[in-house]
Amino acid sequence: MDLKELKALLRLMEGNDVEELEVEEGGRRVRIRRRPVPGRVPPAAMNPAPPAATSVAATASPLSPMAAAAETAGLIPVESPMVGTFYRAPAPGAEPYVKEGDLIQKGTVVCIIEAMKLMNEIEAEVKGRIARILAENGQPVEFGQRLFLIEPA
Amino acid sequence: MFSKVLIANRGEIAVRIIRACRELGIRTVAVFSQADADAMHVQLADESVCIGPPPPAQSYLQVPRIISAAEITGAEAIHPGYGFLAENPQFAEVCENCGIHFIGPPASSIQMMGDKAAARRLAARSGVPVLPGTEHPVRELEEARRAAREIGYPVIIKASAGGGGKGMRVVINPEGLESALATAAAEAAAAFGDAGVYLERFLSDPRHVEFQILIDAHGQGIHLGERDCSIQRRHQKLVEEAPSPALTDSLRRAMGEAALSVARAAGYRNAGTVEFLLDERGDFFFMEMNTRIQVEHPVTEMVTGLDLVKAQFRIAAGEPLPVTQEEVRLTGHSLECRINAEDPDRFLPSPGKVTNFRSPGGPGIRVDSHAYVGYIVPPYYDSLLAKLIVHGRDRDEAIARMQRALDEMVIQGVQTTIPFHQKVLRHPDFLAGKTSTRFLDRLTQEQ
Numbered sequence: 001m002d003l004k005e006l007k008a009l010l011r012l013m014e015g016n017d018v019e020e021l022e023v024e025e026g027g028r029r030v031r032i033r034r035r036p037v038p039g040r041v042p043p044a045a046m047n048p049a050p051p052a053a054t055s056v057a058a059t060a061s062p063l064s065p066m067a068a069a070a071e072t073a074g075l076i077p078v079e080s081p082m083v084g085t086f087y088r089a090p091a092p093g094a095e096p097y098v099k100e101g102d103l104i105q106k107g108t109v110v111c112i113i114e115a116m117k118l119m120n121e122i123e124a125e126v127k128g129r130i131a132r133i134l135a136e137n138g139q140p141v142e143f144g145q146r147l148f149l150i151e152p153a
Numbered sequence: 154m155f156s157k158v159l160i161a162n163r164g165e166i167a168v169r170i171i172r173a174c175r176e177l178g179i180r181t182v183a184v185f186s187q188a189d190a191d192a193m194h195v196q197l198a199d200e201s202v203c204i205g206p207p208p209p210a211q212s213y214l215q216v217p218r219i220i221s222a223a224e225i226t227g228a229e230a231i232h233p234g235y236g237f238l239a240e241n242p243q244f245a246e247v248c249e250n251c252g253i254h255f256i257g258p259p260a261s262s263i264q265m266m267g268d269k270a271a272a273r274r275l276a277a278r279s280g281v282p283v284l285p286g287t288e289h290p291v292r293e294l295e296e297a298r299r300a301a302r303e304i305g306y307p308v309i310i311k312a313s314a315g316g317g318g319k320g321m322r323v324v325i326n327p328e329g330l331e332s333a334l335a336t337a338a339a340e341a342a343a344a345f346g347d348a349g350v351y352l353e354r355f356l357s358d359p360r361h362v363e364f365q366i367l368i369d370a371h372g373q374g375i376h377l378g379e380r381d382c383s384i385q386r387r388h389q390k391l392v393e394e395a396p397s398p399a400l401t402d403s404l405r406r407a408m409g410e411a412a413l414s415v416a417r418a419a420g421y422r423n424a425g426t427v428e429f430l431l432d433e434r435g436d437f438f439f440m441e442m443n444t445r446i447q448v449e450h451p452v453t454e455m456v457t458g459l460d461l462v463k464a465q466f467r468i469a470a471g472e473p474l475p476v477t478q479e480e481v482r483l484t485g486h487s488l489e490c491r492i493n494a495e496d497p498d499r500f501l502p503s504p505g506k507v508t509n510f511r512s513p514g515g516p517g518i519r520v521d522s523h524a525y526v527g528y529i530v531p532p533y534y535d536s537l538l539a540k541l542i543v544h545g546r547d548r549d550e551a552i553a554r555m556q557r558a559l560d561e562m563v564i565q566g567v568q569t570t571i572p573f574h575q576k577v578l579r580h581p582d583f584l585a586g587k588t589s590t591r592f593l594d595r596l597t598q599e600q
Contacts, residue, residue, distance in 0.1 A: 083204055083221040115221040116251070140225035142203040143218060144187060 006030070076126050078148040084115030086135045086147060096137075102130045103153070110148055113141065128152040154470050155179050155230045155254065159223045160194065162234030163213060165523045165540060166448070167194035170232045173462035182226045184219055186212035188531040193523040200226055207533045213237045216244055223253050230254035230469065232462075236535070239445040240267055256469045258444050262419045266442040270313045270351045272419075276439040279418040281411040284430065284438040286353035297334055297352060298327065304354050310334060312341035313349035318388030320344060323355050358589045359430040361385065362397050362437070364412035365453045365461070368422050369468045375478045376409035377457050380426075380449055383588045384577065386500065391570070391593070392577055393449040393489045395456045398548065398586030399431060408437055415442060423468050424450075424461055448491065448540070451521060455487035455544040486551040487544045490559065490574040492522075493536040497572040504532040508566035513558035517544040517551075520562075530567050538569060548586065552578060 013021055013034060022031040080086070088096035088111055098110050109121045110130070132149040135141055159182040160170045167183060171194060174181045183198035188207035195201045202222040205212030212218075214237060223231055231253055233239040245260035257263070266272045270290050277283045285304045290313045291297045301308045301324070310333055312320025320341030322333040334350065342348035360383045368374040381397035382390045396405070412427035419442065426447050428440040450461045464475060494503045507528045512520045522539030524530075530538065541558055545551035559575050577583055582592060 083202055083218040083225065085225055116217055116224065140202075142222070143205045143212075144203050 006032075074151070075131050075149040076128070076152050077146040078110060078122070078124060078150060080113060080141045080143060080145045080147055081122070082113055082115050082120065083142050084113040084120070084140070086137070086139050086141045087112040087114060087119075088133070088137045090119075098130050098133075098148075100130050100133055104128065104130060104150070111135075122147070124148075124150060126150055126152050155466065157182065157226065157228045158230045158232055158256070158466075159184065159219070159226065159228035160198070160234065161213070161219050161231050162237055162239075163189055163192060163194055163523075163534065165521050165537060166234040166446075167192075168197060168523045169521055170234060170462055171197045173460060173466065176460075177463060177466055179466065182222065182228050184213070184222050186533070188533055191528070193525060193528070202226065207531065209237065209533065216247055220247060220251055220253070224251075228253070230256055230466075232256040232465070233445070235445045235448060240443070242267060254469055256423070256465050257446075258419075258421050258423050258425060262421045263444045265419045266444050268313060269311065269315075269441055270349070272415075272441055273351075273439065275418050276415045279411075279414040281415050281439045282437060284354045284356070284440075287351045290349035290351050291334075292349070294331055294334060297330060300352050301327065301330055304352060307355040307357070308352050309355040310337040310350050310352055312337070312345055312347070313351055314341065314345035314347035320350060321388070356430055356432050356438075358591050359383075359432050360397065360399055360589050361390075361428065361440075362400065362408065362431045363426045363428040363443075363447075364409055365450070366412050366416050366421075366425050366427060367461075367464055367468065367474055368413075368416060368425075369474045370422060370471050371473055373474050373477075374413050374417060374421075375474060375476065375481060376412050377453050377459065377461075377481055378483045379405060379408065380452055381588065382449060383590050384583075384592050385590055386593050390449065391491050392574065393452050394548075394551070395452040395487050396483055397431075398588070399435075404435060404437070411437070411439070415439060424465050448537070449489050451519060451540060451542045452487040452489045455519065455542060456483045456485060457481060458484070485544055485546045486548040487542065488551045488555045489540055489542045490555065490578075491537055491570075492539040492541055492562070492564070492574070493570045494530045494538045494567045495536050495570050496568045497570045500570070502532065502536045503568035504530045504536075505567045506530075507538075507564060509563055510565075511561070511563040512539075513541070513561035515557075517554050518558050519543070524564070538564065538567070541574075552584065 020033045104124050105127050108124045110124050111122050113120045113122055128150040130148055131151040135147045154177055157180040158174055160167045171181045181198040183195045183201040184204045185192055185195045185201055186205055186207045204218040204222060205215055231248055238244040240263055242260045242264035245255045245263055248255040273283050274288055287300045291300055307325045310322045320337050322337040324330050324333045337350050338348040341350055362379050362381050364379050365377040379397050380393050380395045382393045384392040415427050416425055424446050426443040429437045430440055431437045454461055496503055507524050510524050510526050519542040520539055524538050543551050543554040543558055545554050556578050559571055
């Protein structure tokens with residue numbers, strides 16, 4: 001299941017006013033819900049592609065506007081300011097900068113994006129708690145791609 | 154041949170390059186700004202990478218992001234298209250340093266030909282006629298006065314570091330020189346970061362005739378004939394044709410050889426275009442060299458039967474040229490109209506959503522476009538929406554085809570310059586082949 005197929009599914013859902021869709025293919029399951037049930041955190045719309053075999057780079061907003069709004073209600077995204085490879089830790093084998101649930105300050109380094117052999121430390125712009133980590137270690141990321149969701153404090 | 158190429162461009166040329174890659178079995182990576190997420194080049198490419206917000210300076214001109222996009226996707230080569238980074242020698246050099254093939258000439262040739270005054274000197278040294286002008290940029294009024302006296306009025310002031318009509322002023326007599334110099338230099342500084350200007354004899358009613366050349370990595374070079382691009386508005390080309398109604402076989406041979414001499418002197422490789430001005434007496438003068446594939450390359454493709462973008466990839470991959478000079482045949486006549494998303498009378502940009510798009514068809518018609526129904530023309534980039542290209546067995550048939558095609562073509566939702574082209578294609582001077590760079594001025598005055 002790649003991003004083009006996902007986008008096609010989302011269009012199909014919107015076009016036919018379908019609220020929820022679950023698709024399983026080749027051992028991967030995707031569930032997409034357009035309107036959240038109050039009190040539940042909506043499930044992720046996709047599994048990230050494995051880093052070694054990325055055939056399509058993720059686009060900035062893979063979710064339809066309604067699903068995206070529901071998922072991130074109140075959460076502040078950290079978006080990639082550059083094109084490169086996302087790393088969770090300063091070096092292979094080292095502890096990741098942050099984990100889900102961690103408290104961070106404005107300016108806390110949350111990840112590295114490697115671009116043209118340079119390691120760029122990416123800092124959080126708000127104080128809060130890491131609610132979700134949206135990119136996988138070693139994954140290629142593009143400009144504007146959401147890396148983290150932060151619950152502001 | 155390369156297995157994966159990144160296209161560092163957008164719009165119709167990105168689509169054109171992707172098409173050539175498809176035919177060569179090369180996988181494609183598109184880069185796009187956030188305004189181009191639904192653009193056709195993104196839809197057609199095998200992979201795509203967002204490289205920034207809409208403004209070109211933050212996206213299509215962002216060298217680190219483009220190089221990074223090539224690295225994360227494993228692209229072995231980058232095709233720069235035209236505009237943006239296509240003639241940026243630093244970009245070509247960064248590619249070379251990062252082990253990425255730049256589909257185009259060496260950075261040094263881009264650098265050399267990018268300095269317009271230096272390019273003129275190079276042409277003169279190669280025995281190619283140049284318009285009388287200053288060898289070096291002028292920086293002082295007295296120097297300019299002396300030079301202008303020698304060259305002979307009228308003179309034109311031009312920016313050394315750029316083109317596209319910026320930093321240009323025509324001076325009819327000595328009284329106008331001082332203020333024209335000041336404004337031209339200021340414009341040049343603003344547009345190109347370099348206030349250097351040079352002076353040149355101004356021809357009152359020349360034709361703009363350019364030659365397509367190809368040079369491979371083994372030193373073989375050919376020219377593929379000319380394109381007459383005289384129909385221009387503020388130095389922006391609007392209609393192009395091949396061959397030029399003004400050229401004889403012997404003039405073509407002479408100009409073609411001159412074009413190759415200049416290119417070789419610059420150490421050139423891959424596809425390039427040498428521009429000349431041709432006056433009424435048949436004297437030609439070197440103007441500049443464009444070190445990239447050009448917008449109007451399709452008219453050459455139509456009359457030669459060669460795919461120039463595929464040739465660019467083949468040359469970059471080390472293959473020899475597809476034909477020898479003797480095998481180059483110009484057959485029939487081709488015309489191209491640049492259809493812009495603009496008000497057809499005042500040429501003001503008309504961004505918006507394309508609600509209807511019907512391409513013409515039938516014999517001898519080709520449309521190169523990135524537009525489609527539902528496409529939103531963004532306001533951040535140039536307004537070229539489609540290139541309408543025709544081929545016929547002679548100029549009359551090509552004209553009849555273009556007239557038919559313009560009448561068939563429907564684009565709604567944005568304003569386009571189709572009505573303007575319909576006027577040009579019915580103008581007696583155009584039909585008689587009497588076009589020059591002042592053609593459009595005359596057309597506007599008649600209205």
